[in-house]
Amino acid sequence: MRPPTACVACRNRRWKCEVVTPKSPCTWCQDRQLTCSFTSSTARKKDWSEAHWEPRPYDSSSETGIRDEVASSADYQAAPSTSNGLPSNALRIELVELYFRYIHDTFHSLFHRPSLVQDVIDETIPEVLLFGIISLSSRFSNDPVFTGVDPRVRGGPYARKAQALLDLREVSLTTIQACVLLGAFVITEGEAASEAVFYSIACRSALVLDLPNLPGQSLLDQEVNRRVWWTLRMIDVWSSNGVRIPRALGATCSDVPHPMNEIIFHRLRRGDDSEPLSQESGSSLLTQMVKLNAILIDISSSRLSRHGPPRNCRSANKELNGWVGSLPPNLRDTQDNLSHYAALGLGPMFVAVHLGYYHYGALLYYQYLHRDSYDEHAPTYSYADKCKTHSVGLSEILYRAFSTPGCEVYYTMVGHVLVIASTVPLHILLFNSDEEQTRAARGRLEKNFELLTCLQRLWPTLDVSFARFREFHRACQNYKETSFRMDKWLLRFLLEFANPVGEKDPDEPLTETHPWSMQEWDLSPF
Template sequence: MANLATGNIPQVILLAIIALSARFSTHAYFGTVDPRARGSEYMRRAAQLLDPSDVSLTGIQVCVLLGACRIVDGDAAGESVYYGMACRMAQLLDLPNRACETRLERETNIRIWHTLVMIDEWSSSGVNIPRQISQPPNDIPLPMEEMAYLSLRQHDAPNPLDTQGPISLLGQMIVLNNIFKQVNQLNVKAAQDQDNTPRIVDVQELTIQLDAWEASLPDYMRDTPSNLAHYAAQGLGRVFAAVYLGIYHYGQLLMYQFLHHDASNNDTTSHFSQRCKTFAEKLCNMVYAALDTPGCDVLYNMVGHILVIASTVQIHTLLFGDNSDEIAAARSRLERNYTILLRLRQLWPSLDFCMMRLKVFHRACIVSMETSFKLDDWMMRFLSEFAKPVNDRNGGDSSWGVGDISITPSSDFDLDSLAILLDTAPNP
């Protein structure tokens, strides 16, 4: 903020920031403009000012911001190009090892590098292309704890005797991102398997990693209401929530292929099915808790994608569950999730695709309940290609019928649409 007050922020960065943030503004200047459209002109001007040959920290930051602008408009290809440029610039600069004059510069470079590695995993899996940073070095320090980073002064000199302090929230995301990468790789292999045999051992090994991560957490980082409130008071509530939205999403992705095995005679696959439901439930509860806690509202567009995946788990319970309490809870979560998705849709154009995907999935369940949750190529696209529409599982174009409504990118979605979704489920 000091740099903003003194005019030291490059105009191109400021324009890109406004392109993303204007949708949240309550200023009268934007009063008559659709929140989803407020950033368009700022994004266009920032893109014009970007010089791809300027291999610099500013260039990296602008590319990341413009990549985010593209994906919220549903332009997965544009996002990938901008993120690809950012990653290439960081590699050319050898960003995490670059000589620095201050501690703040050094730590900022480390944080940006790790952020790019995480972005690369999410973005590349979303368009099904190889990672730009396929083999990141393992010797890059994790980012310092957030409050320590925020307390750094502009001219603090680097200290070669610095040791790694408490792991930061961003550091926890980085650790989990490695698990996410393995989950993606495993699901791709599972979708390609011809014999449809679940890779039980691989899933068990990744489950151990997820559980070990959670067991290693200090008490102040565990998923509790008091910890969420503590981080919210520090201005870090959204970051804390993002850590847990990450692990719960990775967990539901890992176990998703077993979701329809909940009634099987195999104890292992039945256990994985239940774990999938538990991860989805925890994800929903974290979204609710964050939205109910001042300063924690998680209103970024990716929440829409992971909430759609969690909602399909609730649909499974509605269609196949035999416990009235579980069915009632799933119905309640699905109703609240739909309301949240409608709220997010007021901010992010890409939520049109999320809403379409949820309804397409529901249609797939109606057409064939037995194959709807099979982990095949269609399901892989559904789970990972978050910025693109998916075709009807049995073929079709970009318009699908569910009940008595037709769904296209321009369709209106409201609570009546949810009623259609719920009407196919048995009442508890």
């Protein structure tokens, strides 16, 4: 019999197995501190807490084919690999790493990566968390167990198992994390109400525990609690907006320290009580998300009026300009910075920060596109121009992200913000006669459609995004003169990201003649 050319783990994963030295572990197993079948003796599982850990650089060979080919089976048929419904140990680690690659720190920040991966290796991770994680990450796997299974439906059995294991009588950090994972899953199915329930339970549990001030065994425990707390504050805003209910958490939180820099955070270890040399938070990507979310709450209080730019809009405009102007040089939206964070393994998180900035700005200035349609000398012309600039900025950073290895962003909210950004090129095609601008707008629409199609292969909720975009296009065709007037239909289109908008009613009251406060929507998509 011909000797195997790949270890058991790599054969199961159908990926290239690279061995540098005979009888030594392959590079994949060695990088993950796994026992490789190519070793002559059983190697000790190395404790990640004993090793100096940094976010790993991107390895394109480990992700070949994730975006190219997807199966089309309507139902999940793959059999679990173990009696409790969990995959094999090697596949568990792969799926957890895919979760950190594509979901964590863009959709939410719940875990300390080195500690969680070590728990998976040691098989001490709570099963409710592992099932919740796999429900989100399994769609990205090329493992043979998923052959012939549509990526969009792979997570269902794991999510149902996680929900069955969820014990709401246990008020703990684990319960909070599990609820956030389940909330993140159900929204991928378009279930905004269920998402709001899971997130509400997580928020109330955090209040009961006083999570940001909960005593921890180490600095690491305290930082995880704070990062989960800030995550809850952000998702509470956009989830409540999606179903138009009051937020579960209060409006202010000035006494809780902002998250520390991600590199410093990843270097922390369990049981280590020594303070890091620096806990400076200004360079933290999560801190920048938190700051943007605070600005967005102010944006949501902007009142739409026919009488020029409202005071709140000018105030929010000043805050947005202040945020981007105060960014440290290494956090600004440049290709060099994008490549730098990709090399650190933080490329998607860097992209998510700037997607938030561009999207929030587009929402703030969107109400002025209608005036710009008919009077380019209107006092609010500069605001309409800012909306177009933010729309272009959002599209452009996505193009660069998908062309920079290690920066691709695949979380579901990208679909929503890209649909909103795509309506601005539609505005240009409808109301602008400049050939160069219309050609550029048409090109962006084509690229955006390609990205949306790519996301649709992974997430069922993108069907809703496409339906909303088609309905908006239909409204532009049928009611060109009022297609960008800020009526209630357009507000629903901009803010209720998980719900279909239905056909536009031309007789629906307009916000310009019937003032409508965005504050009651409490919007935030991140």
